[in-house]
Amino acid sequence: MAAPLPQETTAPVVASIRDVGLAYWQQQAWSDVLHHVHLDVHAGEIVGLVGESGCGKSSLSLLMMGFRHPSAKVRSGEIWFDGSDLLAMPEADLARVRGNRIGFVPQNPTTALNPGMRVGAQIAEVLMVHGRVKTREAAMERIVELFGDVGLPEPRALARRYPHQLSGGQQQRVTIAMALACDPDLVVLDEPTTGLDVTTQEQIILLLKNLRARHGTAMLYVTHDLGVLSELADRISVMYAGHLVESAPTDVLFEYPRHPYTRGLIGSIPRLDGRRPREGRLTGYLDRREIPAGCPFQPRCPLADDRCAVEPQILGECAPGHAVACRNADSVTPLVLDDGGVRLARADSPTLLEVEDLSLRYGQMSLYQRLVPSALPPVVVRDVSFTIAEAEVVALVGESGSGKSTIARAISGLLTPIGGRIALRGKELEGGIGARSSDVVRRIQFIFQNPDASLNPRQSVGRSLARPIEVFFDSSHGAPRALVEKALDEVLLTADYAGRYPDQLSGGERQRIAIARALVAEPDLLLCDEVLSALDVSVQANVLDLLERLRRETSVAMLFISHDLAVVRRLADRVCVLYHGQVMELGPVDAVFEPPYHPYTLTLLMSLPGSPLRSGQPVARSEPEREPQAQGCAFAGRCPWQPDARCYTEPPPLHTTDRGVAIRCHLPLANLADLARPQAADPTHAMQTREAGTTP
């Protein structure tokens, strides 16, 4: 079933995936993970392959390297590369192609790099194996060249380091350098930015774009994140349950997606401007046991009818360069965005939680550490203050290591502060859980990031939900079944879920159960620690809807910890931006996302894929130039706009804008308002205006 493929670029084809089918041996039967996949990558082109977890995208990316799982079998098709079929190639020939003609960048550089080898030696190994260099000196020269290419500073010194001495972003740069070492014709990237912070992700994307412009390397970028592809890819192919369902140039795909799955996927991405498509988002989840003979998406499709379940849908051209596998593709119209919902002002309700000058060290102090002050763990949160009003949603945002989760742990009582106070309804909270009354413990509930780990696998859902009722309320008559059913109903699950175990649930359902378990305690405050980040995009959208409903319909307040600014924009009333345990900016969500910006907030906003702010702006350094002193501004080392040495040594003053945003920065407000304007892009200019502003 050869399908007509979009052919619009005239560049030669580097790699051509033809009708590839792959199956895994699972429980006494072959289960297909790839069905008749067609994909061409042209020279100098970046092709994005997107899909939810379990759709087969990683199997395909490994297959591009000639790898397959021992239990996998190629059912059909071929992958043409340089005149030969990678799937039929003997192992010895494949070894000459891998790493040499086709580079691979893995998802997790921490596990992909050998921890016992210097990074330079690891790249030299690639070069030697493929005979690119003969001597160590030549290898070193090439490594210096490569490290310069991928933007790593001081290449010679860096090559002598071990992987653990590099940051996550630097490690990923090293794996990219390794993939590029032999000047490959094609680089396959498997979720290369998934584990990285937004600002680091942004830099890696810029780097990849640069590399493509300079070397013309073709890339196949595999990811679950459409947002990243909107920045980077020339063409995007969407995969669902091992079927390619749509393939189009990037701008066309975002403007006029034809396949219901693509439309749902795009609709599921939270947008920074709070707008969203009028159509419904994705429902349900990919269940490989439920796939019908016809269209794999039929069980979740809003347009589907009975014919869809039996008629296979074949990828066919619907417009030049745009292929889709859906009978109803012609009946859909371009996406129309709605305005964001109306936001209720909640600032005037009474204060629920007060955090004042909170300072925290990580972990519990041992006796030894108490006696020897120099052995104390470092301070991770310094003098943080904020309040949460009744029924208000306050977001804590910042990169990993900013102390967001640590603050939540302190509020919950898992960590005893070394300074400052936390008060609930005006009553100061004791440091540890054990010292708090059961009623206080009940009023603050914690929801964890990963529902796989936060539900006891040996307890049924009913037991998990009943336990808080037993602990917090009258336990004499056990947990009334009705309460458990009510809790399930509140998170839109039916009563029969009570008898299931966590391994029988999908990720989204597990997170709903975790939310329900927090809600049965009837809390005043929910601490949500990155509750969406472990979930697939479509599931994320569903859980986000649930949280929005809770915010609308109940009076529970939330401390919502997230690194995803778009989600924060949709859910939060106020935002607190943290960097290295210090509050940089705090204010109503709409005002924080508009000028005047704190330099760090602007850095975060610019890092978002598709951000309108990013053009022509200086980018923050990925590593601090030098460490600021304890009293100085924590962001000083990375800030591209820093006025002078004061940033490193003096505490930044607090500015308050007329819209109620508090900003801590040495730059005066007028300059901060100008940061995002193109003329302020030049740091020297920013400095001049600052000097003009401060001169009496």
Add this chain to the structure above:
Amino acid sequence: MAAGIAATPDALNRAGGLPARARRFWRSAPSAFRIGAIILTIHILLALLGWVWTPYDYVARVGIPLSGMSWEHLFGVDQNARDIFSRVLYGGHIVILLAVSGTLLGVLVGAAFGLTAGYLGGWFDEVVMRLFDAFNSIPFLVLALLASAVAGPVASGEPLLLVGVVALVYAPRVGRIARGAAQTVATQDYVMVARLRGERVRDIVRREILPNCSGPLLVEFALRAGYAPVLIGSLGFLGFGVRAPLPEWGRMIAENRNLIFTTPEALLAPGIALATLVVGLNLFTDGIARMIGRSTPHAGA
């Protein structure tokens, strides 16, 4: 969300009548388990039989000492004129009960301390672990003899003392395994959730930690139980077993060991009984261990 989630493989396994499920279970079990189960069943049936009926009374003098095997006395008569077959038959339930209850007690005590130490960490962990180390550093036979000696002549020979001695030998060894398993589980978020409910240590260990460590603990129980008859037999052989004239197999071998060259058949019955019991238990428990290892739940599987 999809309300009508498809039947999971687990649910499918639950379908069908009891006999059908038992047959499926039997067929999917490792062959070690099946052979072990058959041997054990025979042992248990014989032990039950010996408990209620033996051809002769196990203490009665019924024949000519050391007269060899005959139809009246299948495995001969010992030097005290007692029927060896009757004594072996009667001894079965003693050996099995002592072995199983001693192991059970050892696993319970070891798990209680090990799981709590693994969860709590800190000084409690230090103290318990150093204590376990101290016990583990003494060879188990020496430890068992020491404990019997300390218990004094009054308690010596009591079946309960033997149970205690087996438990004492096993508890520190099981405790180490339990602590390791608990340490992994203790870092899971659901334990944190329980702590955040203000649950007591006892409840957290029992509800959150124990069920998730049951795999390794059952394996421990199975492997230790297989060796317990040897331990009890060794103690009996050295004269620290149950008090005479109770026919514990190790003691019977000891009583007749000086006759091994003149009338070896006196050693035959208790020897075969002990050997088959140990082999059967080991096969059975090895099979269980393998099945548990196969079905241990993984977080996020």
